[in-house]
Amino acid sequence: MAYFLVRSLLILAFLILIPPLLGEFWAYQLGLYFIYGLAALGIGLAWGQAGILPLGQGMFVAIAAYVTAHGLLALGSSPIAYLALPAACVLVAVLAFAFAALVFRGRFEQGPSFSLMTLALTLAAFQVANGWSRVTGGFNGLRNIPGLPGLDGFLDLYYLIAILLGLSIAAVDYLLHAPIGVLWRATADNERRLAFLGYDVAVIKAAAFAVASGLAGLAGALYAPQQNLVTPDLAGFAFSGDLVIFAAVGGRATVLGPVIGAIVVGVLSAELRDRFPWWEIGIALFFIVVVLRLPGGLMTLFVPLRRLSFTRTVTRARSVAPGKPRIATSLSVAFEDVRVRVGDVTILDGLSVRTGEEAVLCVIGPNGAGKTSTLNVMTGMLPRRGGRIVIDGADVLRPEPAIVASKGVARKFQTPSVFPKLTIDENLAVALWAGRWRGFDLLRSGLFGWTSPLLEEMRRRFQFLDDGTRPASALSHGERQILELTMALITEPRMLLLDEPCAGLSHEETTAVIDAIQWARGELNLRVIIIEHDMELVRRLADRVVVLHQGRFLADGSVEEVQRNPEVRAVYVGGSR
Amino acid sequence: MTGGYFEIQNISGGYGSGRVVRDVSISIARGEVVCLLGRNGVGKSTLAKLACGFLRPMSGAVQLAGVEITGKRPSENLTLGLTYCPQERVVFDDLTVAENLSLMRTDRRLDEFEPYFRAFPRLSERRGQYAGTLSGGEKKLLSFVRGLSEGSAMMVIDEPTEGVQFENVVRMAELMLAQKEAGASFLVVEQNLTLVDRVADRIVIMDHGEVALSAAASELDRQQILAHLTV
Amino acid sequence: MEALLFTQGLNVVFEALILAMLVLGLAVVMGLLNVLNIAHGEFIMIGAYAAYIVQRAGLPYWLAIPAAALVCGVIGLVVERCLIRPLHYEPFETLLATWGLGLLLRKCVELGFGRGYRSVEIPIGGSVSLFGESYPAYRLVLMVVAALVLASLFVWYRRAPTGARIRAMVGNPVLAEAVGIRTRELARNTFITGTALAGVAGVMVAPLTPVEPFMGLTFIVNSFFALVVGGMGTVAGLFAGATIIGGLQSVLSAAVSPTSAYLAMLLISILFLWQRPRGLFPRP
Structure with missing residues (x-):
């Protein structure tokens, strides 16, 4: 536990200390990449741990962003506006859980179909967001969304985002080292064995997808006040694809990998964009090389960082497991x-x-x-x-x-x-x-x-x-x-x-x-x-x-x-x- | 142990990290039929796959006519004269019987299959039918005919008579013996003594991934074999 | 009214045939080889640019067909060697790699031709009068060509040993090697055929749509879901998927709006993915 706290505090301190050194512009840029990182963190959990590749997380980001935007527009400077953040988060998590539980119920190895369904959903969401002007503002999106009450400028918001990102990383880290994390890795490994042990595999997988989508929701909820603008592009499949790329490039099997992927690709793009007109070719090649040569992502290069997020050699006190209610006769x-x-x-x-x-x-x-x-x-x-x-x-x-x-x-x-x-x-x-x-x-x-x-x-x-x-x-x-x-x-x-x-x-x-x-x-x-x-x-x-x-x-x-x-x-x- | 036409030398291997076959050597001379017997799951099929290039051996070597073929692709082995008929998934289910036979021929004529069609009229009747709709025994016949018609000097056949009725097993034996007269060698994984009695020159019995017994067919009586096979 | 219905019916057939042409390359690569080539749309886009170049150079339009097939085939060869084979034709890994490839191809074309729309002139102008209704001649020609290409491929696939060998290799790779099919080479050639066919489809649709680097994205989505609904790896699946998705798009676009047509397609795809993930006519 002490290990866990120290590590979390280190990460948090690191996140908080950068922007004063780099200035307002980078606080804004990094804030955005951190938001992407939040969504990618969720993809890492669903894909890298539970083996479910979501191809349409942009949809959840978009839903949460629209909900938060309306909350902020309606409530303005009242502190109640903060409630829009958790509300948006919980809403998309519940939606995601219901959808996934329904799809996974009674079926095994639905992985590829499920991925394609999330892709189709986000394509549909994009159309709806474009067409439903009354609610979404249509093609131009919702504009002039007020910032969060009491937070002035990009730096203040940056701190909030950094703290939430740090807490999310710690939470995901905790989950992955808890029994549920083991069960998630077990479903990715051998769904059938898990079912034959008596677990409800559909619920376990749906829970992973719900947590992932909740993080996408948090990203969306922060995106609205950070950008002061929400457009249908969030639900476009290019954005969902980018999120998957972040997770793949950074290292989907690790906690920090997807976040680092988002930050590295983001910073790389920002730096290259100004210097080379064809920087995107570089990004595409970079991605292809990672897929071919570094299936584990950039995190395989940062062994020390990986240690920071992984090893936990705690000897736990042995205790006798609670007994099972048993019928003492054999079964016919x-x-x-x-x-x-x-x-x-x-x-x-x-x-x-x-x-x-x-x-x-x-x-x-x-x-x-x-x-x-x-x-x-x-x-x-x-x-x-x-x-x-x-x-x-x-x-x-x-x-x-x-x-x-x-x-x-x-x-x-x-x-x-x-x-x-x-x-x-x-x-x-x-x-x-x-x-x-x-x-x-x-x-x-x-x-x-x-x-x-x-x-x-x-x-x-x-x-x-x-x-x-x-x-x-x-x-x-x-x-x-x-x-x-x-x-x-x-x-x-x-x-x-x-x-x-x-x-x-x-x-x-x-x-x-x-x-x-x-x-x-x-x-x-x-x-x-x-x-x-x-x-x-x-x-x-x-x-x-x-x-x-x-x-x-x-x-x-x-x-x-x-x-x-x-x-x-x-x-x-x-x-x- | 050298000098055989088809040499399996100290082969070990299996699926993934599982070692199913342990240090097995079998040497087959020109025109010799070796029958490989043993209970289910002792590694007979695995040995056949290791010998024909479908699984990479952990150790050991395979030679065909003095040429090392260990690690070569099966399609390459075929051009060198090694035919393999698998135990499972023996035909292409979504191809017709005729397509299954003519698949690797540029002309689509089935003339040269006439002798086989005479032996197994059932196949001829069904040539337009998808092989997937055949019964298990009919699939085995089709696979057997496909293999034999390749005319290789060495054939490895895995359980050719599974589900095949008695009369057809006898005909299979006759066809094999004719090919053998022409100089072909066979390694036949088999459970059915009807075939073994008729074709085997030598019998190898496997147990727990190893060769438990190897003897000329004439030296073994049926009781000894049964002791190894039955319950 | 009857005439309108007739034109509408022709449109449905047209949409279905064109979609079948667009799907064909993907059906070969994804349906037969199980490689989820997300960059399929980009190969169509490259084919369309080939048509643009040929037309700009003042050459006869039909020359674009071999040109596009060649360019896309060569790119396909390189991609197979450098991406698909190293990833062992694994569906998941190739999906990621071809995602990156799509990005790369889009940007490379953008580098060469810019972001702007290019238009390819319709090579066969005018219209034909059918039962008192005029119908664009190029559309009719396209329908005939598409029908011919699809029919001949269908016949070839059923009759030629290569078609049977691909079916054999996909259905039972182990036995295929055993009977002497060089599966590695066959898989490579099949992949190249798929990309070349995408290029040819690009030439055919180029005059009907603005040619720009991102045009492939719409095609991949429609093609993909047509295959999902129809079923992978069968000719019946290809036609069923193209007819359902293409016909639906055509009818709903005319009757309601293109957006609702698109949404209906997505909805049907989701239902299929959920309840019938192998499509209407899956490979046995």
Whole structure:
């Protein structure tokens, strides 16, 4: 915390001290670039952290600018006029949240479509701003907007902008280091995994977009009194594009990058504009070179600055995570005549199968038998064409990953699905928070200290989990399998779906994983459904085996019974197909 | 281990950082058919992709007719006489059957496919149809015919009989043997013993990314193979 | 009344055909290669300037077509080599890079020709009487040429092995390499074709619109959303998108106002992006 304060104060002091040294002209210029920087800061958060590229932030700047302009025009020198700033800000944030939540609801990987929708919206906003003269002043815009009451000259306003920018940077910095920031990076990394842990991905993404747009709103609210003029150009797509360029040039993955991008491009333009008639070609080339050679933006060049905004090595006090409300029985699931078709291909052809008394159910079958599809249709990743799926006695009409997860089903995928760009600790933390956070917990950094007896036991069994600062992408295939298994287990589910959990594991790792599964099964009174090809493993784990073939139930029973079954032998060797 | 026509030498590799295949060597002589067996997920397909240039090996080398082809593009390998038929996505779904076959020929005639059409009349009937509408087994046949018709000296085929009915598997075996007589070599990843019994000169069984067993087909009886394959 | 309807109908067909011509290059680059070439409009603009130069030099107007194709093709070659391939044809990265490219091309043209509007004279003047209504001859010629170009490209794409190979490469790049398609070279040539086609479209529309460095921006917006509505990578999608967007623009512009036509286009695009992000006729 002390670190955080010192850094924030340093940045603020820097921002406040420049203009007296540079004079009124630069106070005006920098004030404008800072305003752009505010909007770019938001783009950095949405794009660089949550993976949502907004192509139409100019629209939010414009809306806030028009609202503030009207506020200032109506209220004049009354101090109430200041209320226009937060009002404009909150208004666009709410609009942005509603829009994004609506678009993201129930859909995954909508990224490119969403970007294009924001582009279309800002193009429309530009037309509206041009045409709706009564409110926007039309093509000429709103003119002679009074400044903020009590602030005289560009220098006064500069201080206000600088303070607000400093506070915004500190706020964004805080958010990105809070649990919500980790969740934002997690959605950009692996939306599906997050949904399968039970998070509402649409709301998490919409929140990022809302914060970004709120910052664009703040930029717009300050733009009106700073420029004393608001024109439709703010909603033009050239301006929105410039904001994206600022974020890309500066470094979208960092907090300060987008702000620095706005200032550098702004100052560069101002300096070049006077000296070279074709300065814009230089800017365009500069941008292209950054895209090609510096995908991380200018911030990759300023390592010391990056340190200033990033490293935070605080050892947090460990605390036991709040318990999850648990039902102590294991979960049952039944498929009744379930049919799945993708295009012309039949995948499940009237599958009927149900869990019984057994704790560990192994599903086997040759390639294309529909084993993974069975788990997919149950967790809402494949649409069903007919039949019923009953989980815990209740019909699941429209299964969705987060809904199924909230019923207590955890899933581990065939190819390990973790958050590769997050560290081991962050991966584990995201899983541990799932279903345990309440209220404003996601803003409390105390959550990073959470642990649970189950997690401690897994750490004891698998030493590499202790190396918490390693990114998951640096783990071996086998370690990632184990990490994902751990993540699934520490959500303390009632049912665990495992798809070839030991694929790619060495013999020692396989043994350790089987031991862990068996231990957790007893600990959590867990039902485990495993898809497995390795009969050695099936023999060691299964209480009951179900054989699928061509999307249908073929046989079940104990391992020995299934192995003796002539039909089962036939489909495996293929002679009589 | 040198002297083979197609040499896979100490290949290791996989997807991304995952090492699925560990230090595998297989040598195939001219006119030899090697069948690669093993349970799902032991790295057979990955080995085929590593050998044909679709994945870059982490270590090891591949030689074709004494020429090093490690790291070469598949399209280049084809001109050197190495054909590959994948296990998945085996045909171009949005091209017709005829287009799938004539894609790389300047004239669009299908005359030279007549022998194959005689063997698999089903394909001939469907030549105007989009390949995406074929059944899984029919796609496999189409892919097999495409590969065989390239006339390469070395063919790597990944699970050619998945979903193919018995009679057609027998015909596939006959066509392969005819090509083999003409001097072609094959590496066939396979689960179906119907084909293996008919074509294999040598059998290699993989487990956990490594070669578990390699023997002449005549030395192995069916029970031994089954022990490695079935449940 | 009937005559008016007839002219109006012709206008709809005209708008749809011209838009299809303008979209064609983008459909090749974005629909087939998945490269979001934001600078597509600038290639159209360069084509229009080529027409301007050819006309100013007193050469026959049709010469502008090969000239524009050549210039835009060469620029396309350089862009593919220096921008698109290094970025591995990734949609997101190429979007950013071509955004910068668009800026660069606009400014370079501005450097050479200034900001002002240039006008290209209509090479074929006069009008033709159709069922008692006169209709500009150049528009008719354009419609015929556009229809011919589109039809022949359609036939070529369906029949020639190259068309099939592009479809094959895009649909299944791994298998394409396996059957011997040199995917890298094919992708490059396809990209160049797309930019050259944009140049040709620029020549065709140059006499109908003020030629200036920023003219590409309107074209890219319309082309882009026509593809979004129609669907990427299919001929049916190209025609459906061009007809819906072009026809809508034409009818609403005449009946209400150009602004409402534009807003309607954006609204439809947003609805499509939301509910049917792959368009009406997506690639299978």
